[in-house]
Structures are given as C-alpha cells and as structure tokens.
Amino acid sequence: MPQPVKLYYMGPMFRYERPQAGRYRQFWQIGVEAIGSDDPALDAESILLMINYFKSLGLKGLTLYINSMGCDKDRPKYMELLREYAEANRKRLCKDCQKRIDLNPLRLFDCKDESCQLVMKDAPKLLNYLEEDCRKHFNMVKRYLEMQKIEYIVKPELVRGLDYYTKTTFEVISPFLGAQNAIGGGGRYDKLVEEFGGSPTPGIGFAIGTERLAIAVEKEGAFDSIEDRMDVFIAVADQSTKPNAIDILYALREAGISADIDYMGRSLKAQLKYANRRGFKYTVFIGPEELEKKRVAVRNMETGEQIEINIDELIKVMRDIVKAA
Ligand SMILES: [Zn+2]
Numbered sequence: 001m002p003q004p005v006k007l008y009y010m011g012p013m014f015r016y017e018r019p020q021a022g023r024y025r026q027f028w029q030i031g032v033e034a035i036g037s038d039d040p041a042l043d044a045e046s047i048l049l050m051i052n053y054f055k056s057l058g059l060k061g062l063t064l065y066i067n068s069m070g071c072d073k074d075r076p077k078y079m080e081l082l083r084e085y086a087e088a089n090r091k092r093l094c095k096d097c098q099k100r101i102d103l104n105p106l107r108l109f110d111c112k113d114e115s116c117q118l119v120m121k122d123a124p125k126l127l128n129y130l131e132e133d134c135r136k137h138f139n140m141v142k143r144y145l146e147m148q149k150i151e152y153i154v155k156p157e158l159v160r161g162l163d164y165y166t167k168t169t170f171e172v173i174s175p176f177l178g179a180q181n182a183i184g185g186g187g188r189y190d191k192l193v194e195e196f197g198g199s200p201t202p203g204i205g206f207a208i209g210t211e212r213l214a215i216a217v218e219k220e221g222a223f224d225s226i227e228d229r230m231d232v233f234i235a236v237a238d239q240s241t242k243p244n245a246i247d248i249l250y251a252l253r254e255a256g257i258s259a260d261i262d263y264m265g266r267s268l269k270a271q272l273k274y275a276n277r278r279g280f281k282y283t284v285f286i287g288p289e290e291l292e293k294k295r296v297a298v299r300n301m302e303t304g305e306q307i308e309i310n311i312d313e314l315i316k317v318m319r320d321i322v323k324a325a
C-alpha cells in the first residue's frame with residue numbers, strides 16, 4: 001500500500017475507567033490516523049486537521065497544547081531521573097501514584113490529585129532531555145504550526161496517559177469543559193506497530209470524544225445558528241391529486257428546497273393551519289382545477305400574498321424565491 005496511509009473512523013467505543021460527566025461507559029469517537037511516515041509535517045497536518053474541524057463547527061477560544069515524548073533513546077536516562085524525583089516526594093503522592101513510581105512513572109503526570117499535580121509541576125520534564133533528532137523533529141512541528149498561524153502552548157506535562165506515544169503529543173481544550181477535559185488529542189506512535197509484531201512503521205493520529213465535542217458546541221451556542229428550514233408546504237385540495245402532488249414534492253426536494261406534505265388526511269383548512277404552526281414559508285396549492293389549467297397558487301405564509309404560476313415553472317420559481325430569502 002502506498003504510504004503514508006491516511007485513515008479515519010467513527011463509531012462507538014467502550015472505556016474501562018469510571019464514567020463521569022461527558023465520559024460514559026460507551027461513547028462515540030472520531031479518529032484519524034496517518035501511518036507510514038515520520039515526517040514532522042504530518043504531525044502538523046494532523047494537528048491542523050483537528051483544529052480546522054473544530055473551527056468549522058463554530059468552536060472558539062480553543063487552547064492547543066503540544067509536547068514531545070521523545071523516543072527510546074531519550075527515555076531510559078530520563079525515567080531514572082523521574083523515578084528518583086518521585087521517590088524523593090513519595091509521601092506527597094496519592095496511593096495510586098505511589099504504585100506508579102515503579103510501574104509507570106510517566107503516568108504520574110496524568111493524576112488529577114491536587115497534591116500530585118503540585119509535585120509533578122516541579123518534576124524533571126522529558127522535553128528537556130531530548131537528544132538532537134527528537135528536538136529537531138519537535139522544532140519542525142512548531143515551525144509548521146507557526147507558518148499556518150496556529151497558536152500553541154508547549155506543555156511538558158502532556159503525556160496523555162498512553163505509553164506508546166513517541167515524539168509529538170497534542171491536545172485541544174475547550175473553555176467550556178475545564179482544563180482536565182480535552183475535546184480531542186493524539187500523538188505519534190512510531191514504535192506501536194513494531195511492538196505488536198509488525199515491521200517498523202511510524203504513525204500519528206488523534207481521537208475526538210464526540211459527546212464532549214457536542215457539549216462544547218452546544219455551550220458555544222453554535223447549534224443555535226442551525227435553523228430548522230421549512231420552505232414549502234404542499235396543500236392538496238383533493239386526495240385524487242395526491243400522486244401529482246407527491247411528484248412535485250420530490251422534485252422540490254431534489255432542487256434543494258425543504259418541502260413537505262400532509263400525511264394525516266387533513267382537510268384543506270387543517271392543512272393550512274398545520275403549515276402555519278410548523279412555520280413553512282410558502283404553501284403551494286395543488287387541486288384538480290389547478291392541474292387541469294396547469295397553474296398553481298403559491299402563498300407567502302407571512303404576508304398572505306398569493307401568486308399564480310405555470311406548474312412547469314414551479315421548481316425554478318421556488319428555487320429563486322428560496323435562494324433570495
Ligand atoms: Zn529521541
């Protein structure tokens with residue numbers, strides 16, 4: 001397969017951790033992966049893709065955090081330093097973190113405990129112990145982001161809880177979800193494929209939590225601008241003309257006009273009442289006489305103004321009216 005392979009997925013996932021607000025047992029995730037290249041331009045592209053997606057949804061005030069986790073050349077020396085530091089501060093760490101010192105000290109950065117966070121603020125940071133390759137890689141990522149005028153904050157504590165990350169990690173925070181809740185994040189995983197027995201294959205990707213994203217979009221008020229468009233209601237004076245009316249209904253929809261018809265066998269008067277209540281902008285009357293004369297009446301529901309047009313021109317006229325509105 002030609003590389004890099006770029007993939008996306010979305011669907012339901014399950015988490016083992018304790019569910020909380022916006023973090024359910026079953027949740028939806030949108031993910032993007034680029035596999036096969038270790039080019040820092042691809043890191044920047046992934047970050048940009050995520051940011052632009054959020055912006056397209058109307059989200060503002062986002063904060064982008066980035067970090068580098070280095071590679072296995074940087075890790076052993078650093079892990080020793082981190083363990084030593086954590087050991088010296090063992091008493092100030094929570095029970096879970098005390099266990100993590102030996103098991104996986106990097107996870108100490110993820111603890112939400114206030115005391116642990118205080119300790120970890122002064123802990124040695126991997127970012128300061130990178131050898132040249134990883135430092136250069138990180139600098140290039142930053143440069144590409146700057147070229148695209150993407151603001152970021154380097155956050156050396158950002159380890160994202162997953163042991164497989166190498167080099168770049170990133171996370172986006174919405175002001176509506178609090179500092180602990182990223183709406184999306186990801187990173188590079190250059191060793192992951194190898195660890196699972198595959199041939200050495202670098203990769204980078206990110207995931208977006210759909211529920212948390214929805215909360216952010218809703219709180220931002222970005223859903224408010226999506227209006228429930230109701231352009232045309234087709235009123236049928238006589239059930240015998242319904243098949244013709246249905247034909248016109250589909251033609252209107254095909255032309256990009258939001259249209260509907262009565263499905264409850266209402267009288268003409270009741271149909272008009274319904275169209276009013278639902279907020280349709282126009283009503284088109286289709287009756288046997290109209291069909292015979294090939295003329296239909298179009299009523300502006302707001303002004304009550306009514307025009308008569310040739311039935312063959314209906315689609316075009318309605319499209320022009322709706323577009324102009
Ligand atoms: Zn390295």
Ligand SMILES: [Zn+2]
Nearest residue numbers: 094097111116
């Ligand atoms: Zn802790």
